[in-house]
Amino acid sequence: MADVRVKICGLKTPGDVEAAVAAGAAYCGFVFFPKSPRNIPIATARDLAVTAPSGLAKVALVVDADDALLRQILAEVPLDMLQLHGRETPERVTEIRARFGLPVMKAVGVATEDDLPKLGLYAQVADQLLIDAKPPKDAALPGGNGLAFDWRLIAGRRWPKPWMLAGGLTPENVDRAVAMTGAAQIDVSSGVESAPGVKDPARIAAFVRAAQGVESVPRL
Numbered sequence: 001m002a003d004v005r006v007k008i009c010g011l012k013t014p015g016d017v018e019a020a021v022a023a024g025a026a027y028c029g030f031v032f033f034p035k036s037p038r039n040i041p042i043a044t045a046r047d048l049a050v051t052a053p054s055g056l057a058k059v060a061l062v063v064d065a066d067d068a069l070l071r072q073i074l075a076e077v078p079l080d081m082l083q084l085h086g087r088e089t090p091e092r093v094t095e096i097r098a099r100f101g102l103p104v105m106k107a108v109g110v111a112t113e114d115d116l117p118k119l120g121l122y123a124q125v126a127d128q129l130l131i132d133a134k135p136p137k138d139a140a141l142p143g144g145n146g147l148a149f150d151w152r153l154i155a156g157r158r159w160p161k162p163w164m165l166a167g168g169l170t171p172e173n174v175d176r177a178v179a180m181t182g183a184a185q186i187d188v189s190s191g192v193e194s195a196p197g198v199k200d201p202a203r204i205a206a207f208v209r210a211a212q213g214v215e216s217v218p219r220l
């Protein structure tokens with residue numbers, strides 16, 4: 001069985017946290033982006049984070065957040081990592097790492113081969129990479145769109161930092177995604193929902209089972 005660490009993103013209720021823990025997720029994500037159906041108030045994230053087990057890493061997802069918002073989130077929510085899912089430059093990633101003292105995972109959108117150099121660039125400044133599908137030009141959200149990219153683009157490639165695969169993953173396709181890319185970490189949001197922003201415990205369980213059920217993973 002493959003040792004794949006799973007992040008369930010966009011948790012909003014104690015039941016969502018329970019489902020992620022019961023399924024064996026390694027990370028959970030709280031979304032702080034008002035346009036998202038998964039957005040939650042900082043106080044809700046705090047309540048979820050303080051009651052979740054310490055073994056579940058808590059990640060705050062922000063989009064081009066300024067220092068004031070980051071400071072507010074960090075003052076209230078016990079966190080293990082920041083996920084930057086906007087147009088943050090490498091300089092801004094460096095600044096946030098230095099200023100806030102938490103590991104930073106930078107999301108990079110991939111649609112074609114031309115997007116791959118950005119992964120190398122951000123690998124120099126972030127603690128982790130999140131390799132996601134590039135959102136469509138007219139998308140309201142920079143992620144969480146249930147859109148996959150062509151996994152062959154990253155098959156066999158490696159970066160000097162840990163990385164997570166995301167974008168359009170579901171219980172039905174995650175085994176192929178892991179087998180094809182060799183991902184050791186996987187992130188999902190809309191693929192384990194019954195409606196936008198509504199997590200489905202059965203799909204969360206099926207997702208983690210499928211991600212970890214892959215027999216052999218090509219890790220170079």
Ligand SMILES: O=C(O)c1ccccc1N[C@@H]1O[C@H](COP(=O)(O)O)[C@@H](O)[C@H]1O
Pocket residue numbers: 009010029031033036037038039061063085130132141142143144145146147166167168169187188189190191
């Ligand atoms: O989940 C959201 O609502 C969201 C909002 C803004 C930026 C990113 C968001 N989610 C992240 O997007 C990817 C892919 O999600 P999906 O599985 O395709 O729905 C994932 O990393 C989420 O953390």
